[in-house]
Structure formats: structure tokens, C-alpha cells
Amino acid sequence: MDSFELSLFDAKLKARPTEIRWSPQFDLLWRHNTKLNNKLRCVIDHDPVLTSGLETYNAQANMRMRIRKIANSFDVRKYGKTMLQKLIFPIYFRILFILLVTIGSTQNAQAVPAGTEMHAGDYVKGISVEFPVLGNQWNLMRFTLENPNDREVDLHVAIYFDVDPTLQYGRRIQIPPLTRIRVWMPIRTPDPKHIVARSFPYRILVRSLGDSTGLLRNEDGSLQLEHTLQIESDEKATGIIHRFPPRRMLDTVLVDDPEVSSLDLMQTGRYQQRLRRNWRTLNRGCAASGELGLDGLAQLIVSDNQLLEDPEGLEAVRRWLNSGGKLWVMLDKVDSQLLEMLLGDIYQGRELESVELSSLDFLDPKGVSIEHRELDVPVIMKRILIDSVEVDYSVDGWPAAFWIDCGRGKVLVTTVGANAWLRPRTSDDRKSRAGEGWDTGQVALDPLVNISTKFFSPPTFLNSALPLFTDQIHQFIGYRIPTRQSVVGILLTYSLLTFLIAAVLWRKKRMVLFGVLGPLMAITAGGAITLVRPASQNMPSLAVSAEIVTPIPGTDDFRSEGIVGLYSADSSVTQLSGSSGGWVLPDLTSYPGGIRSLNYSGPMNWEWDGLRSTPGFRIGKFYQSGQSGRAEAIATFDEQGITGQLQLPEKLKPEDAILITQQGRIGVKLTDDYHFTAHLNDTLSDGQYLAAKLMGDEQRRRSEIVKLLSTDSNKPWNSKQPQLLLWTKPWGLSFDFGENIQQQGNALVVMPIRFERPSAGSQFIIPAAIIDYREVIGPDEHPFGGIYANYKREWLEKKGHSQSWLSFQIPHALLPIKPSRVHIEIDVSGPVGQLELSGWNGTSRMKLKSWDQPVGKLKGTLGDASSLWITPKGQLLLFLSAGVNNNEVNPDRLITTPRWKIESLNLSLEANIPAEPATQN
Numbered sequence: 001m002d003s004f005e006l007s008l009f010d011a012k013l014k015a016r017p018t019e020i021r022w023s024p025q026f027d028l029l030w031r032h033n034t035k036l037n038n039k040l041r042c043v044i045d046h047d048p049v050l051t052s053g054l055e056t057y058n059a060q061a062n063m064r065m066r067i068r069k070i071a072n073s074f075d076v077r078k079y080g081k082t083m084l085q086k087l088i089f090p091i092y093f094r095i096l097f098i099l100l101v102t103i104g105s106t107q108n109a110q111a112v113p114a115g116t117e118m119h120a121g122d123y124v125k126g127i128s129v130e131f132p133v134l135g136n137q138w139n140l141m142r143f144t145l146e147n148p149n150d151r152e153v154d155l156h157v158a159i160y161f162d163v164d165p166t167l168q169y170g171r172r173i174q175i176p177p178l179t180r181i182r183v184w185m186p187i188r189t190p191d192p193k194h195i196v197a198r199s200f201p202y203r204i205l206v207r208s209l210g211d212s213t214g215l216l217r218n219e220d221g222s223l224q225l226e227h228t229l230q231i232e233s234d235e236k237a238t239g240i241i242h243r244f245p246p247r248r249m250l251d252t253v254l255v256d257d258p259e260v261s262s263l264d265l266m267q268t269g270r271y272q273q274r275l276r277r278n279w280r281t282l283n284r285g286c287a288a289s290g291e292l293g294l295d296g297l298a299q300l301i302v303s304d305n306q307l308l309e310d311p312e313g314l315e316a317v318r319r320w321l322n323s324g325g326k327l328w329v330m331l332d333k334v335d336s337q338l339l340e341m342l343l344g345d346i347y348q349g350r351e352l353e354s355v356e357l358s359s360l361d362f363l364d365p366k367g368v369s370i371e372h373r374e375l376d377v378p379v380i381m382k383r384i385l386i387d388s389v390e391v392d393y394s395v396d397g398w399p400a401a402f403w404i405d406c407g408r409g410k411v412l413v414t415t416v417g418a419n420a421w422l423r424p425r426t427s428d429d430r431k432s433r434a435g436e437g438w439d440t441g442q443v444a445l446d447p448l449v450n451i452s453t454k455f456f457s458p459p460t461f462l463n464s465a466l467p468l469f470t471d472q473i474h475q476f477i478g479y480r481i482p483t484r485q486s487v488v489g490i491l492l493t494y495s496l497l498t499f500l501i502a503a504v505l506w507r508k509k510r511m512v513l514f515g516v517l518g519p520l521m522a523i524t525a526g527g528a529i530t531l532v533r534p535a536s537q538n539m540p541s542l543a544v545s546a547e548i549v550t551p552i553p554g555t556d557d558f559r560s561e562g563i564v565g566l567y568s569a570d571s572s573v574t575q576l577s578g579s580s581g582g583w584v585l586p587d588l589t590s591y592p593g594g595i596r597s598l599n600y601s602g603p604m605n606w607e608w609d610g611l612r613s614t615p616g617f618r619i620g621k622f623y624q625s626g627q628s629g630r631a632e633a634i635a636t637f638d639e640q641g642i643t644g645q646l647q648l649p650e651k652l653k654p655e656d657a658i659l660i661t662q663q664g665r666i667g668v669k670l671t672d673d674y675h676f677t678a679h680l681n682d683t684l685s686d687g688q689y690l691a692a693k694l695m696g697d698e699q700r701r702r703s704e705i706v707k708l709l710s711t712d713s714n715k716p717w718n719s720k721q722p723q724l725l726l727w728t729k730p731w732g733l734s735f736d737f738g739e740n741i742q743q744q745g746n747a748l749v750v751m752p753i754r755f756e757r758p759s760a761g762s763q764f765i766i767p768a769a770i771i772d773y774r775e776v777i778g779p780d781e782h783p784f785g786g787i788y789a790n791y792k793r794e795w796l797e798k799k800g801h802s803q804s805w806l807s808f809q810i811p812h813a814l815l816p817i818k819p820s821r822v823h824i825e826i827d828v829s830g831p832v833g834q835l836e837l838s839g840w841n842g843t844s845r846m847k848l849k850s851w852d853q854p855v856g857k858l859k860g861t862l863g864d865a866s867s868l869w870i871t872p873k874g875q876l877l878l879f880l881s882a883g884v885n886n887n888e889v890n891p892d893r894l895i896t897t898p899r900w901k902i903e904s905l906n907l908s909l910e911a912n913i914p915a916e917p918a919t920q921n
Contacts, residue, residue, distance in 0.1 A: 120206040120216040120225055122148065123155060125180065131280055131296025132233040133200065135192030138295040138583075140184045147175035154209040158597065162201045163190045167588060168597040172209070185600050186292050188585070189229070200229040235458065236298035238279040240266055242333075243304050262303035262330055264440045265418040269452035272444045290581040290604065290625060291320040299455060303330040308338055318342055319559055319625050322407030322552045326455055332380045332417045339413070343406060344554025345754075349386035357381050360420060362393045362400065362447045371445050379417035388812040392454075393447050401451050407550060407752075408718055412455050421448040468705050469546035470619060473565040473745075475701065494525040542567040543737040545622070545730050545745035548716050551631035553752055558631065560731055560747070561623040568613045575738035577607035582624035584735055586611065590618040624734055633676075633724045633753045637764035637814070641679035642666070644753065648674065648728070656690050656702055657726035659753065660710065662719050662793065663906070664769035667691025668726075676724075680767045680908060702727055705748065721752040722770060755813040761915050768825070768906035771808050771876075778805030778877060779840055779869075787880065787902065795902040801833075803881035808907055810874035819870060821910040822862040828854050830900030833884035839867025840877050848878075876909065 126144035133139065147153050158170035171185040189200055204225040206216045215223050242262045266279065282300075294300070294316060307314045321327050321342075329339060336351040356378035362371040370393065383398045390403040395416060404411040414421075422442040429443055444452065498521060505511050547562030564584060566574065574591075576584055581604040588596055596610045628649040635644025648654060657668035659678045667682040668691065682691065689706040692699050706725060709715055717723045730745045737743070758764055775788040785804030788795055810817065828835065836850040839862070846867040849860045862868065870876050883900060 118149070118216065119219050120204075121218055122146075123153070123175075123206060123216070124157070124204065124225060127204070127227055129229060130184070130293070131239075132235070132237045132278060133189060133229045133231050134234075134236065134296070135189055138186055138188050138292050140293050140296075141169075141187050142182060142184055143171070143173075144180065144182050145173060145175055146180040147177060150177050152176055156207040156209055156599075157185075158205045158207070158599075159187065159202050160205075161190050162203070165203075166593065166595050168205075168595060170597050170599040172599065172601050184293065184603065186583075198231040200231075202227055202229060233278045235278065236296055238266065238270065238275075238299045238301065238456070239282050239294070239297045240279060240301040241282050241304050241306055242301070260418040260422055260442060262301065262333060262418055264442055265330075265421060265448070266301050266328075267440045268422055268442045268444050269448055270456060271438050271440070272449055272452055273456045275456060276438055291316045291323065292581065292583065292623075294320040294325070297325065298458060299326045299328065301328040301330070302338070303333040305335055305338065308335065308341070314338075314341060315557065318552060318555065319557060321409040321411065322550065323559060324408040326410055326412070327406075328412045328414070328455055330418075331382050331384070331413055331415045336382070336384070339411075343404065343411065344552070346404065346406060346554040348388070349384045352383045352385055354380055354382050357395070357416075357420075360395045360416070362395060362420075362445075364393065365391060371447055373420055373445075375419055377419060379419045381417070381420075382415045384413075384415055392451055401447065403454075405718055405720060407552060408716070412451060414451075421445055468708050469563040472546045472701050472705070473544055473563050473619065474617075475697070490525055490528050494521060497521060541569050541738075541741050543733075543741050543743045545733060545743070545747075547622075547730065547745070547747045549728075549731050549747045549749045550716065551628075551749070551751050553632065553754070556627045556630050557625065558628050558731065559623075559625045561621075562747075564620050564622050564733070564745075565617060566613075566620065566737070567617045568615055571612075571614050574608070574611035574613045575736065576611060577605075577736045578624075578734060579605050579736075580624070580626055580734040582622065582734065584608070584620050584622040586620035587618055590616075622733070622735070626734055628731060631749070631751060633751055634756060635676075635678075635753050636756045636758050637766060638758070639763055639765060641677065641682070641765060641767050642770075643677050644675075646670070646674040646676055646724070646726075648749075649731070652728045652731070654726040654728055654749070656692060656699060657724060658684065658689065658691060658706070659722060659769070660706075660717075660725055661722045661769045662772055665689065665710075666767060666769050668724065670726075678767070680765060683767060683769060702748075717750045718752065720772075722755075724751050724753050725749070755811050757813055758913050760913050763820075763910070763912045766810065766814075766909045766911070768823075768908045770811060771907055771909065773806050773808045773905070773907070775804050776807040776875075776877075778879065780845065782879070787882070795904070797899050797901045798883060799897045799899045801881075801883040803879065806878050806880055806905075808876040808878065808909075810870065810876060810909070812874055814911075814913075815872075815874045816914060817870065817911040818865075818914050819868040819876065819909055819911045820863075820865055822868060822876075823908045823910070824849075824860050824862065825904075825906045826854075826858045827856065827903040827905075828858065828882075828900065829903055831898045832882050832900045834882070836881045837862065838879040838881070839864065840869040840879070841867050842869060845879050876907075878907075 123145055124143065125146045126142075128142050130140040130142060141159065143157060145155070145157075152174060154172070154174050156170055156172050158168045160166075160168040169185060169187045171183060173181070173183055175181055204227065205223065206225070208214060208216055217223055218225065240263065267277075270276070270279065280297075290312075297320070300317065300320070302317075307317065317327070327342075329342075331339070336349065339347045339349065357375070357380075358378045359372075359374050360379070360381075361369045362373075364370050381395060381398070381400070386399065386402070389399070391399045392401045392403070394400055398415070399413075400416045400420075401412065401414045404413065422444060425439060425441050425443050431439075498518070501517055501521070502511075502514055505514050505517075542565070544565040544567070545562055547560045549558055549560045551558045566576075566586065568574065574586075576586065578584070583606070586608070591611050591613060594610050594612060596608065598606060599609055600606050631648050633644055633646050635642050637643075642659065646654065654670055654674070657670055657676065659666040659668050665684040665688070666678040667684055668676050668678045669682070670676050684691065687707075689703045689710065690699055695703065726749050728747050728749055730743065730747050733743065773788075774790045775784055775786075777783060782803070782805055785802045786796060787798060787802050787804050788806070824837070826835070832854050834850065834852055835854050835858070837848045837860075838845040839848050840846070846864065848862045848864055848867055851858055851860075868876060882902070
């Protein structure tokens with residue numbers, strides 16, 4: 001008979017729960033009794049014995065004692081409608097419940113007699129993965145192990161894929177007597193080119209580390225358990241942290257809660273995007289291995305406060321988010337404290353109150369009503385006071401859906417309940433876009449369709465920047481270069497032998513032979529230089545790292561990934577381990593044959609085994625995360641540009657800093673106390689990526705890396721935010737490379753700049769590199785002119801006359817401001833004819849500046865403050881008109897109209913902060 005399993009998680013051991021089996025009758029009572037369910041869960045969560053991971057027998061005895069107390073105090077009057085039900089129901093629960101639990105506990109406590117031969121299948125009861133299987137990706141392999149013996153067993157479980165049997169992943173587990181546990185182990189799937197029939201066959205080996213050490217056989221005598229990982233999807237999954245809605249008794253009939261759940265909201269949004277059931281409910285132990293356990297997720301939805309009680313999980317989600325993930329926080333079901341703990345200082349919101357709404361209007365950013373809702377069941381809305389966020393929809397002037405940038409990731413926050421975003425499906429509605437049978441009985445309204453399109457779009461994770469550091473690593477070692485003494489000695493010997501052989505052949509009048517001997521001697525000398533003992537052979541063993549470090553804004557956390565070079569001066573076994581998570585993947589092709597195993601002794605502890613190296617240099621990739629102290633850059637504006645203060649962990653000195661944005665780069669000057677400035681005249685020209693005027697070899701390598709990262713579409717930073725890039729020494733790898741191993745290298749630190757508003761009445765200038773612009777529909781509803789491509793961020797080639805509105809975005813931290821002058825620089829090519837700039841005075845366009853027959857770079861100052869209109873969202877609007885009418889240039893249309901183009905446009909703004917109004921008593 002099948003049994004129901006109740007997992008008792010250990011708060012200290014995280015991923016090692018003890019499970020107690022219950023009978024099906026207990027399952028029935030458990031599911032049909034919500035109040036008893038909640039009381040038992042409260043006991044389980046807080047009882048130190050039940051959550052200690054001790055023997056099952058002791059846990060069950062404690063459980064029976066607690067159940068008796070709960071049953072005695074359990075009130076069932078609301079479930080009975082007659083006097084007979086009121087009398088029978090309490091007695092039925094007390095007697096039957098205690099009887100069934102006692103019988104189930106006794107039956108499951110039977111131990112296997114001592115001396116019985118155990119097989120691998122007797123211990124391994126279940127194997128699965130947490131997330132969809134993709135090639136060349138980390139995933140969590142979940143093992144369900146059972147110890148039927150009356151003594152503790154010590155096992156080592158290892159798996160390997162058929163495509164590479166020499167690479168194994170192992171986990172050592174100690175299982176108490178009569179206990180079933182569940183553990184997780186990170187594995188990395190093979191390269192997708194090895195996929196056959198959309199599956200990864202793999203084998204499992206179980207080794208006993210107790211009294212009788214050795215591999216355990218199966219019942220058929222084999223040493224391996226064979227399994228296959230099926231590829232369920234070609235994309236990463238959507239994860240959700242939630243609680244299933246409670247069930248309630250209505251006239252003795254069990255019914256579901258009428259409220260639409262967060263699960264319905266998520267599924268309906270996915271089906272609207274033609275995405276099917278590629279989602280997972282996160283278990284509490286999934287984050288035990290850090291953000292590595294979330295590598296299989298593209299999006300994560302949080303509609304429960306579980307993370308507030310799981311510091312490790314909260315930390316893992318934060319780092320996963322900053323690496324490029326997308327997070328949806330349903331604030332109507334979650335405390336706002338979760339956002340504060342998750343985002344740190346980035347989150348500047350404040351929860352005012354929760355209200356119930358029976359009718360609401362969704363308004364877009366322009367204040368236009370998108371959807372009106374009349375609800376039978378009132379919906380909860382949390383009113384949040386927040387600024388400097390991207391609001392998609394609002395209700396009664398309060399944000400209902402807004403976005404927060406967090407590193408490379410984005411956070412979607414909704415403050416209205418699920419019922420407001422959906423309506424019941426009727427027979428008149430079209431079938432679900434996901435296909436026949438793929439619906440939730442709900443229809444997504446337009447606001448949900450729009451936010452789902454943005455949220456469920458594929459995220460961008462960093463995966464292309466690491467190879468850029470390979471050449472830099474080789475420069476640190478330089479082991480291919482022989483010693484100067486060896487080269488000089490070989491060349492002197494070659495010269496002396498050449499002179500002697502030439503003299504002998506000349507005396508014997510056989511110089512014709514020198515035409516053959518000369519080249520042979522030159523080839524011999526070259527070969528000797530190639531085979532000579534390298535200079536670094538005399539160097540000690542080294543571990544050299546080149547990394548990209550991303551401090552997580554508003555917290556003490558950081559993420560680091562890069563390349564590590566391991567140089568071995570002699571033949572030895574490479575020691576490579578870690579105790580704080582992360583991973584190192586060496587190039588296994590550079591190590592001689594044999595079995596290489598990545599063994600885990602805990603969720604965060606790992607060690608490579610079998611890496612036998614010969615003298616030489618080897619490359620590997622690594623990733624780590626941790627806490628190093630606060631690292632941030634806070635800046636403001638003055639009359640010369642940007643000034644600010646940098647904070648870094650101790651013993652890290654910044655070098656070669658620049659400020660980089662979507663529009664350009666500015667050189668940064670640093671003082672000894674880490675004060676920095678980036679003035680308007682420090683703007684770097686095209687092709688310049690470091691502020692140093694005289695660059696050595698190291699500066700040239702750094703400049704080339706920043707150039708490649710800046711031009712790569714997969715930048716390791718959020719392009720919308722100004723970033724401070726600087727170089728430091730390594731941030732301290734938390735890996736153990738063995739004794740007497742010296743660690744060297746450098747790190748590229750990428751941190752967003754947090755701007756603060758200058759004091760009231762102060763004058764300042766905003767450099768052009770800080771002001772982003774795009775083509776928009778203006779206040780007079782003039783349509784797009786097609787001059788500038790917002791998506792590609794480039795100007796388009798035109799012919800004839802074109803005109804359009806341009807919106808220049810002022811940093812939100814400065815608002816409100818009062819503009820005084822605008823300095824503009826435009827670079828044009830081709831016969832433009834005439835170029836004109838106009839402003840908006842609130843009612844009509846006003847001409848500000850014009851050029852006739854412009855060529856090359858144009859500079860001008862726009863000083864009419866009345867026409868420099870800035871919207872409440874900080875957008876400075878200018879109207880650009882360029883070119884001449886086609887009929888004027890070519891009235892007979894006999895000659896092709898020449899083309900022209902704006903190559904670049906830069907705008908810097910002088911402004912001041914309005915004085916604070918005087919307060920009145």
C-alpha cells in the first residue's frame with residue numbers, strides 16, 4: 001500500500017530532511033482538515049527535536065505526543081450541522097487519528113536484520129532533477145536515500161554521463177538509522193552536441209564507506225544504476241514560490257477557495273505568450289547550493305513569505321537576480337520587508353496601507369484608462385510610495401505594476417491581487433493561444449498581457465566575456481619565453497660555430513658546402529631555443545586569476561566570474577577545493593587520463609579528485625560569490641561635471657577607472673582617499689577606453705578588454721545605468737589551490753553609480769555621456785520621422801526632408817531641475833541643406849538654432865530657458881528638422897536625390913536646483 005511522506009526539514013542541515021511515513025488514512029485527514037494542517041505545520045516548523053535530523057523513532061514519538069495535545073484542543077464545531085455530528089466528530093478525530101499514526105509509525109520502524117546483504121537499490125529510492133534539462137548547464141540532481149538498517153551508514157553516490165565516463169560528480173552522505181533523507185548535488189550536463197534522441201544517459205555508482213568499503217552491487221549483480229535525463233524543454237524554466245490556496249468545508253463538501261491563486265496568474269500569463277507547462281515550484285532545499293541551484297531558471301515568481309525565513313535562499317535569489325534573472329514579486333501576498341531585504345538600499349519604497357477595492361481602473365503611464373474592472377469579490381491592493389521606478393500601470397494614482405533594475409536583472413512588482421488581472425473564461429472567448437487544453441479557466445486582461453510579454457521574454461545572462469581574459473592570463477605567466485642567458489648562450493655558440501666552419505671550408509676551398517651547412521645550423525639553433533628550459537620553470541607554482549567582479553548594489557554581496565590559470569612547476573596532484581560554494585571547471589583535456597571527480601561533502605563544500613598534472617600551464621573557468629564589505633560609488637553634479645566618493649573593501653586599490661554609459665565614456669580621476677571626479681572636459685573620444693595618456697602593456701590589455709566588453713551586445717553590466725569601471729587586485733578567491741601556491745592576477749570591477757541630488761540653489765552641468773536620448777512622439781502629436789533608430793541606438797541615413805521630436809532623459813535623482821542653457825554638438829555627413837532645432841514653450845514650437853549647408857561637426861548653445869521644457873518625468877524635448885524638400889532639390893525628378901546622415905549628437909545641460917519653498921506654520 002502506498003504511503004504518504006511528511007518532510008521535516010532541518011534548518012541547519014538545509015537539504016537533509018528526515019521523512020516520516022504516514023498511512024493513506026492520515027493523508028485523507030491531513031488534506032481535509034485545514035485547521036489541523038496549520039497547527040501541525042506550526043509544530044513541525046518550531047519543534048527542535050522534529051527538525052534536528054535525528055532518528056526517525058524519536059521524531060515519531062515526539063510527534064505522537066504533540067498530536068495528542070492538538071487533537072484534545074481541536075475545535076470541530078463549525079464542521080457539524082447536527083447535534084450528532086457535534087458529538088461524533090471530536091471522538092472520531094481523537095481516536096482514529098492517534099490510532100492510525102501509531103500503527104503507521106510502528107510499521108515503518110522495522111529494521112533490516114544485521115548481516116543482511118544490502119544492494120545499491122535498497123539505499124537509492126529516487127532520482128530526479130529540479131529544473132528542465134539543458135545542455136552545458138548546471139542543474140540540481142535530487143537523491144532520495146533510505147537507510148533501513150538499525151545503524152548509521154556512510155555512502156558515496158557518484159554519477160557520470162555516458163559521453164564522458166572519466167568525469168564524475170559525487171556526494172558523500174551519512175544516513176542515520178531507519179531514516180529516509182533527501183539531498184541535492186549540483187551537476188553540469190554535457191555539451192548539447194552530445195545529445196542523442198533528446199536525452200543524456202548516465203550511470204550511478206554507490207560506494208559504502210563504512211566497515212565494508214567498496215561498490216555496492218544491484219540485485220542483478222551489476223555495479224551501476226542506469227538512468228536517463230530527458231530534455232523536456234529547449235529553454236529555462238519559470239520558478240514559483242507560493243502556497244497552494246487553502247480548501248474549506250461547505251455543507252460537508254470540500255471546495256476550493258474562490259480567489260484566483262498566484263499559480264493561475266502565472267500560468268495564464270505564460271499561456272498568453274504561448275509558453276506551456278515549463279515551470280517548477282521551488283523546494284526549500286533548492287537554494288542550499290547558492291544561486292548555482294537556480295541556474296535552470298529564467299524567471300522566478302514570489303507570492304509567499306518563505307524567503308523571509310530562509311536567509312540562504314534569499315541570498316541565492318539576490319545573486320541570481322543580479323546575474324540577469326527576472327523576478328516577479330506579488331506584493332499583495334508578500335510583505336514589503338522582502339523587497340527591502342532582497343534589494344537592499346536600491347529599494348526606496350514605503351508601504352502606507354492595504355485597501356480592498358471592488359472596482360478599479362488600470363491607467364497607463366500617460367494616464368489613459370486601459371482596463372476597468374468591477375469585482376464581485378474585493379481585491380487587495382497595497383499602496384506603495386516609491387519614486388525613480390518604471391511604472392507600467394497605476395490604480396487611483398498608486399503604482400499597480402512597476403519595474404526596478406537590479407544589476408543585469410529586473411524586478412517586476414505588482415501591488416494588486418490576482419483577480420484584478422484576470423477574468424473567468426466564457427464560451428465566447430477564443431481558445432488559449434498555447435493550444436487546445438492549455439488554459440486555466442481564466443482570460444488575461446490587457447495589462448497582464450503587456451507585463452507578461454516583458455517578464456517572460458528570454459533573459460540575458462553573462463556568458464561571452466570570460467574568454468577575453470585568456471590572453472591576459474598568459475601574459476601573467478609568460479612561461480613560453482626562455483631565459484635571457486639561455487638565448488644569449490645559444491646565439492653565441494651558433495655564431496662561433498658558423499665562423500669556425502666557414503674558416504675551415506674556406507681553407508679547403510669547399511665554400512660551396514656552406515650553402516647547405518648554414519641553413520642546417522640555423523634550424524638547429526632555432527630548435528635549441530624552442531626546446532630550452534622555460535624561464536617560469538624556475539618559478540613556484542602559481543594560481544593566476546582574471547575576473548569580472550560585480551558588487552550587488554545596496555548590499556555587502558558580490559559576484560565574481562573569470563578565468564584562472566594554474567601553473568605547475570613539477571608533476572603532482574592538483575589540489576582544488578572550495579568551502580563557500582561557487583565552482584572551478586578546469587580544462588580537463590590538459591590533464592592526463594584517469595577518472596576526474598568533483599565530490600561534494602555538503603551543499604557548499606566541494607573538491608576535485610584525480611587531477612594529476614605534469615609541468616605546465618592550464619586554464620579553467622570559475623565562479624564565486626560572497627560578502628566582502630560594502631562596495632559602492634555615490635556621486636553628484638557640480639559646475640564641472642561629476643564628483644563622488646568611492647567605497648571598496650580593505651586592501652583594494654582602484655586603478656584605471658572610467659565612467660561608461662550608453663552614450664559614451666568619461667575618464668575618472670581618483671585621489672588617495674577614493675574621492676573621484678569625472679568632468680566634462682574628461683570625456684573620452686571614440687576608440688579611447690582608458691584615461692591614461694601613456695599606456696604600458698598592462699594598460700593596453702585592459703583597454704582592449706573594456707573595448708570588447710563595450711561593443712559586445714552581452715555586456716556584464718546594465719547598459720541603462722551609468723557604470724564605474726575600475727581595476728583592482730583579485731578579490732580573494734575562496735578556493736584552496738594547495739600549499740605554497742601563490743595567487744596573482746587582477747579584477748575588473750563593475751559597479752553602478754548612485755546619484756544624489758545637489759543642494760537647493762546650486763548650479764551644475766550634466767555631461768552629454770549621462771543624458772540618453774531617443775525619438776518620440778512629441779507634445780504636438782507629431783509622428784516619428786525615422787531619423788533615429790531607438791532599438792539599434794544609431795542614426796539612419798535619409799534623403800530629402802525629415803523631422804522628429806527627440807527626448808533627452810535627465811537622471812531621476814536630480815528632478816525637479818530648472819534648465820538654463822544647453823550645449824549641443826552634432827556631426828553630419830552629406831548634403832543636409834538646412835538643420836534646425838526647436839523647443840517647446842508649453843503651447844507651441846519655438847526655433848532655437850539653425851545651420852545652413854552644415855558640414856562636419858556643428859556646435860551651438862541654446863540659451864532660451866523658456867523653450868527648454870522638461871516633462872515631470874525628466875524628459876527634455878527638442879524638435880529636429882533636417883534636409884530640404886525633394887521637390888526643391890529635384891523638381892523634375894531626373895537626378896537621384898543625395899543622401900545625408902547625422903553621425904552623432906551630444907547634448908550637455910546646465911541647470912540649477914530650485915530653492916526649497918518656505919514652510920508656513
